[in-house]
Amino acid sequence: MSQEKNLSLPQQVETLSAYIRNVSSNEVSELQRQSKEEIDKALEQGDDRIEQIRTDIIETMKVKAEQAEIEAEAEFLRKQKLDWLQKREERLEKLFQHITSDFQEFTFTKAYAVRLIDLVNEAIEKMQSDSIVLRFDQRSDQLITTEQLEEIASRKGLKIIRGEILKDGHGVVAESSNGRFSFDNTLEGRMERKRPELRVLASRLLFEEDNG
Numbered sequence: 001m002s003q004e005k006n007l008s009l010p011q012q013v014e015t016l017s018a019y020i021r022n023v024s025s026n027e028v029s030e031l032q033r034q035s036k037e038e039i040d041k042a043l044e045q046g047d048d049r050i051e052q053i054r055t056d057i058i059e060t061m062k063v064k065a066e067q068a069e070i071e072a073e074a075e076f077l078r079k080q081k082l083d084w085l086q087k088r089e090e091r092l093e094k095l096f097q098h099i100t101s102d103f104q105e106f107t108f109t110k111a112y113a114v115r116l117i118d119l120v121n122e123a124i125e126k127m128q129s130d131s132i133v134l135r136f137d138q139r140s141d142q143l144i145t146t147e148q149l150e151e152i153a154s155r156k157g158l159k160i161i162r163g164e165i166l167k168d169g170h171g172v173v174a175e176s177s178n179g180r181f182s183f184d185n186t187l188e189g190r191m192e193r194k195r196p197e198l199r200v201l202a203s204r205l206l207f208e209e210d211n212g
Helices: 003-007 011-019 025-044 050-101 108-128 139-141 146-156 189-205
Strands: 131-136 159-162 172-176 181-184
Touching: 003 108, 050 189, 108 131, 108 139, 108 146, 108 181, 131 139, 146 159
Parallel strands: 131 159
Antiparallel strands: 131 172, 172 181
């Protein structure tokens, strides 16, 4: 192997930087500097292992390049996934806000008038008390009659008191007469309790195809 041919090796090493696509410039510069120093030293000493040194350097840089590409691809996919998850959460939140905004209108439907008695019974059962205060929103308070509450109280053997009108929510909140315990059975309260399940269902229905 001639001296002229050997002297061209640092230049050949220089071109290998093209393999490095996602390695920091500092790491590439350090690797190139070490490569040149090792080859130059071998040339000065007349080391006949120069070809092996060259091969080792090439392999090292290839490995670094391959690893960098793997890491870059993984990072790209991770960021894509995070971006998709963020967009999904934003869309789900808008969906829940839209549903909540429809609650007031829903309270004026026949379906809600029928459902209201079930909401009351569920709230009373959760309290497990013989003296309960029931608070309704304005619309629900108009829908439920005193006779209906008296019938429920008689059937269950407890005392029911109609409390103050709710400032927020649509439905009923049951409270113990001493105010220590309460159960929110408004439409908003029910949605919050079911939110994790609703998120999973909505995500499957709306976003499963988007995520591949």
